[in-house]
Amino acid sequence: MKKALFTLILLSFTYGLIELTAYAAYRIKFGDYNIASLQSAKLEAAQAKDKSAVFVPANAEQNNVIQTPILHPYVGFSIDGKRIDPNCKSSDKTQCASRIKVDTDRPLAKRSDKTAVVGVLGGSFADGTVRGGSKRYFDKVMRSIPEFEGKEVVVYNMAMGAYKQPQQLMQLAYYLSLGAEFDVIINLDGFNEMAASYYGWRDAGLHPAFPKSWNHRVSSSLTKAGLRAYSHKFQLLESRSGLAEWTSTFPVRWSPMINFLWRIMDPGYIDRIAKADAEIDQLFNPSDKNRDFAYEALGPDFDLESAEAVAEYAAKIWVDSSLAMRDLAEGNGARYYHFLQPNQYIDGAKLFNPAEKAIAILPKGGYGNVYRQTFPILIKESQRLIQQNIHFYDLTYMFKDIPDTLYVDNCCHLNPKGYDIVVREIAKTVKADYYPLKP
Numbered sequence: 001m002k003k004a005l006f007t008l009i010l011l012s013f014t015y016g017l018i019e020l021t022a023y024a025a026y027r028i029k030f031g032d033y034n035i036a037s038l039q040s041a042k043l044e045a046a047q048a049k050d051k052s053a054v055f056v057p058a059n060a061e062q063n064n065v066i067q068t069p070i071l072h073p074y075v076g077f078s079i080d081g082k083r084i085d086p087n088c089k090s091s092d093k094t095q096c097a098s099r100i101k102v103d104t105d106r107p108l109a110k111r112s113d114k115t116a117v118v119g120v121l122g123g124s125f126a127d128g129t130v131r132g133g134s135k136r137y138f139d140k141v142m143r144s145i146p147e148f149e150g151k152e153v154v155v156y157n158m159a160m161g162a163y164k165q166p167q168q169l170m171q172l173a174y175y176l177s178l179g180a181e182f183d184v185i186i187n188l189d190g191f192n193e194m195a196a197s198y199y200g201w202r203d204a205g206l207h208p209a210f211p212k213s214w215n216h217r218v219s220s221s222l223t224k225a226g227l228r229a230y231s232h233k234f235q236l237l238e239s240r241s242g243l244a245e246w247t248s249t250f251p252v253r254w255s256p257m258i259n260f261l262w263r264i265m266d267p268g269y270i271d272r273i274a275k276a277d278a279e280i281d282q283l284f285n286p287s288d289k290n291r292d293f294a295y296e297a298l299g300p301d302f303d304l305e306s307a308e309a310v311a312e313y314a315a316k317i318w319v320d321s322s323l324a325m326r327d328l329a330e331g332n333g334a335r336y337y338h339f340l341q342p343n344q345y346i347d348g349a350k351l352f353n354p355a356e357k358a359i360a361i362l363p364k365g366g367y368g369n370v371y372r373q374t375f376p377i378l379i380k381e382s383q384r385l386i387q388q389n390i391h392f393y394d395l396t397y398m399f400k401d402i403p404d405t406l407y408v409d410n411c412c413h414l415n416p417k418g419y420d421i422v423v424r425e426i427a428k429t430v431k432a433d434y435y436p437l438k439p
Contacts, residue, residue: 037355065084066084108181118155119155120138122163127160129159129423133419139155156182164192169325182334225283236276315381319385330438339392343375406421
């Protein structure tokens with residue numbers, strides 16, 4: 001009995017010593033040890049398998065909803081959602097699912113003395129600004145615009161993850177063609193235009209005006225090598241997600257040793273997934289001699305030999321698309337506001353605490369670092385928006401004095417508190433600049 005008790009005490013002491021050592025190692029390597037920030041980062045890592053940087057033709061199922069990526073004839077791609085009846089007894093989920101109606105399935109709202117209509121366009125950051133903050137917060141804040149007082153405010157979220165210009169332009173034209181009327185159009189973008197355009201060019205020779213990962217979306221067949229490459233990526237995504245989910249469970253989420261090991265291992269998964277993406281792109285990248293037979297996948301011929309040339313071209317598309325959106329919006333009775341989204345990779349754009357910085361910044365590589373390198377080109381080109389009297393506002397530095405944790409990943413996305421701050425800033429801007437339209 002005494003021997004067993006002594007062994008138990010010794011094991012407990014050893015375990016405690018390991019945890020204390022791991023805690024000290026974590027603080028030395030990563031800085032502040034914050035459980036809430038770690039849980040948020042793990043959640044993002046667990047969900048990454050459904051937000052793959054390179055398009056993977058697979059369904060994502062969560063909370064009894066199946067989301068299927070689909071091609072769209074005018075905006076490139078969209079999501080078809082189906083809700084599963086939890087009481088359905090059939091083993092065939094297709095028998096238990098009903099399609100989730102979207103805005104364009106219903107008659108679109110008309111602006112009037114009783115109704116104000118707001119449209120939001122952009123990529124995942126814009127989508128998060130509408131849906132990722134406090135419950136119905138975007139709608140609530142929009143109702144505070146004086147010109148909307150006493151009106152029902154209808155918000156159309158036309159943004160979607162991975163969208164980049166000219167998709168916002170096409171989306172706006174599509175809604176208008178279906179009879180939509182707006183009082184205010186908000187375009188919140190800039191990041192995907194630079195980062196996604198660069199990677200599409202670098203990895204596949206994709207034209208900067210074509211949608212992100214378009215060569216994968218329209219592929220009609222997969223070779224054995226392609227299937228193996230996708231399978232390898234699936235395995236990595238599942239392994240990363242599984243590790244993040246397990247380390248988030250009770251009681252291991254409280255273990256400094258487990259959290260230290262997760263922080264060491266997760267970047268390795270990110271790096272291996274990036275290499276798998278590059279391998280997939282190589283497989284889907286026709287050689288120059290075959291480009292004439294790959295127009296549907298890669299787009300028109302173009303002569304851009306450097307990253308700088310691609311960035312300049314992508315920035316020009318961004319500006320020209322915004323100018324066209326302004327003309328479309330105002331020509332149809334709506335005010336148009338263009339906001340450049342904030343991003344943590346721009347020097348001085350965010351006052352980081354150590355825990356947030358560890359989650360939000362990749363030391364090298366990744367979309368964020370590409371954006372930082374091309375940001376000066378984007379800003380230079382944005383002067384054309386101002387010269388053309390676009391109501392353009394740069395939100396890059398809006399978090400420069402905020403030390404609170406706002407970023408949840410190493411791309412660009414925010415927690416609800418962060419998105420709420422963005423919503424308030426947008427509403428404040430629209431209130432102060434609710435300009436009269438020309439007759």
